[in-house]
Amino acid sequence: MIRFEGVTKSYDNQTLVVDTINLEIAKGEFLVLIGPSGCGKTTTLKMINRLIPLTDGTIWIAGRKVSEYAIHELRWQIGYVLQQIALFPHMTIEENIAIVPELKNWNKNRIHQRVTELLEMVGLDPTTYRHRKPHELSGGQQQRVGVVRALAADPDIILMDEPFSALDPISRGKLQDDLVQLQRSIQKTIVFVTHDIQEALKLADRICIMKNGKIEQLGTPEEITLTPATPFVRKFIQSDSLKPFVIAEHLEPMTSDTDRLPVLSFNAGWDEVLHALAQSDRAVIKREEERIGTISRQSVIAYLANGQEGGHVAHG
16 A cells, blocks of 8 residues: 655755665554654655655555655545644534545535544534534544544545644543544554554554664564564663553463463563563463463553553562
8 A cells, every 4th residue: 555665864965864764554554653753753654645755765655656646636545633633723623524525525415424424433422513613622522533534535544643642641542442443444544653652552553663764673563562673672662651561460360281381480570571472372470389370472462552550570
């Protein structure tokens, strides 16, 4: 669906903000771009819809170079959601959502039905919210409107640039859950920028970790977590924003098929846990000489994605 071939961006013909990116994003895939500030992730995103021109290389969408599209044609098939949602304050919610369909000359009945469908999709009652103005909605509700506005004309691709980072943790978590459910039903190609590794683990089919304009590692949440390719990725995954894993809270009962599983101490360190679960989908937990249960790869990934509370890697 989207392909980067040797894509480079420099603003001063000296410093490379994006450095020879090669990347392919499949149709219906949810790809997250992540990395520290200044790594090039937002620039990479914005080159897809030509908000930022590339310096060298080629970006393809559906087999055509982005440079070959008329700009309005390109952007009509790409929804765009920003951190600051920028709803038009003087327009109703329905009018905000209807902007692109109106530009595409949809008839009024079709637009009305589409607005109804989209508001229902994100849990906003159309009768209640259709005629409200943005200032009458909470921050989380406004962000929901921003997401469905990007979906209004049924684009093939959605670009999302840190869309939830300005929200409080509860609203942010709820919108992440909503987006996961929404993607299951709409199956759009989504490219999502964040600096939050928990958000990436929760949302992504694949994660692209960037550093200094280059791809440091590209893989599934499981691959990134369990087999970090470089010391930078390992440190990034185990950053202070992640709560440590508490073995005691994730113990599962012993089963009869554990003879070949790796064995970990109840007080195992985080690196030991990840190393063991990179080799096997489960590990046996042993306290002194007693086998007291197992932990699973699935529970570790889910824990990291959900950012649950914990104090130490393990405790007795």
